[in-house]
Amino acid sequence: MSKPSVAPASGTRDFLPADMQRRLDAFRIVRAAFEQHGFLPFDTPCFERLETLTGKYGDEGEKLIFKILKRGEALDRAEDGELADMALRYDLTVPTMRAVTANRHKLPRIFKRYQMAPVWRADRPGKGRFREFYQCDVDIVGSPSTLADIEVLSAMTAAIAGLSFTGYEIRLNSRKVLKGMMTAYDVPEALHGGAVTALDKLDKIGIDKLPEEFATQGLPPEVATPLVADLARADFAALLADKLAALPTGAAGLAEVAEIVGALGDRLVGGSIRFDPLLARGLDYYTGAIFEFVTPTYGGSIAGGGRYDGLTKLFGGKEEPVCGGSLGIERILMLTEQATTEVAGPTAYVTVWDADARTTALDLVRAIRAAGASAEVDLVGGKIGGQMKLAAERHCRFALIQGPDDRAAGVVQVKALGTGEQTAVPLAEVPGFLVSGT
């Protein structure tokens, strides 16, 4: 029999202790930032009934959903093509909208939630692209105020600052600005969606290919040509502002964008924010402010979001204002990866002199833990020299030794493994010594 493969499934990862400690630290930081902003934890299951997810992510997205095979009789009865009844969540937004709708009466009028959880996509795995990855989302349900958009961005930027990530730029726009723009450039209403889809590709295809993309979306050349000409101008933002002054929706969008930039502009740590009238964002459901966090060092975005009033209607809920954002924590972790990834071991390693010393050793680890420090007992035995070596390998800060003479004297030798400094500490004072030295 050939050896079984020990690789994790394609596009997924095992996380060794050094990686996990780093990830847990990051999650702690993000959680603290979100909670400081008054967002509350709210979780949904990892899988959903299939119909909860289908029809929500467009054709391309839908292909990437991992579906769960029916079981037992249900599978035997399954017709062709109806082999699955559930699916792993593809993002956190859609399941949250389902769960908010289901529990609306139990939630406060203004509901601020966060979630840090894995999502799954059957994407082709590649560098920095995984099939299982975490997202960190914040959302505010129930407030149409621009203050809500500001608070979402404030929580996200606080999390990023906490992670010591710098050098990002927030590109900010509003679907209202885009709507005004379409009106100002005489794009027929029926083609607004298509024009936004084309604009969303601008980053990838460049302005030269934009006329082609507009044509694909059905924009007549007499509409597309002057629009593309103006979009290419360096002063397009100012030009657009003039054109939108007389258009209520467009002007409202500009005012919102201005308020958001004003509230955050000077206060970001390690980042900046600017109005970008060309930012479109792919998904249909946005209705107001939209944003993307980009970095010059990394092609893609590290975060994104916006206002999607009315998404609660998806699941038969009443129409409500909602805005939110999603932090691509995996990308941030990748970009902030440190050169050294050393495990942080427990504080104390309690050696065991001989079999008779086991009880004393166990009592000592117990006392150290009770005092609030971490400790482990040697599990290998043998010579003390070997146990000391093990203590260092395990990244412990102190090795504790009690030989027969120490025992007679009621002391423990506490050796700091970094400096080699050794102190004889009375047995009862060891926990206090370690905690104060921690």
Added chain:
Amino acid sequence: MSKPSVAPASGTRDFLPADMQRRLDAFRIVRAAFEQHGFLPFDTPCFERLETLTGKYGDEGEKLIFKILKRGEALDRAEDGELADMALRYDLTVPTMRAVTANRHKLPRIFKRYQMAPVWRADRPGKGRFREFYQCDVDIVGSPSTLADIEVLSAMTAAIAGLSFTGYEIRLNSRKVLKGMMTAYDVPEALHGGAVTALDKLDKIGIDKLPEEFATQGLPPEVATPLVADLARADFAALLADKLAALPTGAAGLAEVAEIVGALGDRLVGGSIRFDPLLARGLDYYTGAIFEFVTPTYGGSIAGGGRYDGLTKLFGGKEEPVCGGSLGIERILMLTEQATTEVAGPTAYVTVWDADARTTALDLVRAIRAAGASAEVDLVGGKIGGQMKLAAERHCRFALIQGPDDRAAGVVQVKALGTGEQTAVPLAEVPGFLVSGT
């Protein structure tokens, strides 16, 4: 069109903020206990290649594995019955053994790991039985010492004590004791496994049905009858000890059990431990100490585990000593459920007097957060009375108000929502006031 269902998938749950806060607290406590014992975090993906999980859990277990449907061309090409290529993890042990084998050279000789993560089983949902639930596992790879078994139990009991759960009893046995027992009662070697399987059902079926179960497993009556007769005796443990004295394996098992009971017996908070020669545990792979945490108030067990030397061979790794345990955190959470489940809201609710006060309000929340407290800004507007009501609904501890007179005086009214006490605090001192009062 009928309203779409908003229910989560069968057997899964949405967690509202009060539930989530309680769960996160519990996870924090368990994590701290495990880390204090020198266990390091080590995570595997939520799904595995199908062959990693098949053939590991017995026929009954295997039926409960959620499989993931193949995608695209792989599905088109799939033969009947080979529709899935991956599966959601059924427990944490098997994926960990795969990941340990894959990464053995990067891990320390003695590897102590913990994981707190969801697993999925297609069980029939019922009270306290879910299809998605968390397990909290600790394992020690590489040590055959009884100290390792003691440390596993010590970490688990520390976690349970941290969760303020009391009234459990650890039933402890050893597969070596069971082996000695089989030898002492002349059970043919080939029937040892079957006899253990029968014994494992004792709790469910009772001693009266045991002869039948032994017969099913092929034990001849002349072997089964005297064994059942002795098993029914109140002094069976003492009787067995006498019989095992002359049998090396059995005697070694008894000595291990005695050392574990001795090390933990007097030191458990809210629990007890006792040798139970009738404890068998279902799974084949155990080789040494085995244990189960039972509670009189709850039929089933809240934790279990044991020593399973050699399980690393499953994935072609070298044979290594391993012991570990799994905490049923969902059951513990259910049993410790509190009468009140009130959300803990942020510390401060900053009201907004009028549109002109938005910038000041945002600056104030920012300053409070920078000082380390949590704060949120009103997102509704309108009369201050309404905003105050909202602050209370959101479980904030203080509401902050700055009317025109306060503004002129450079102060903020800080109202404690519990007592109604109101203090005028100079604007710059508000963060300090809140932090010291937190």
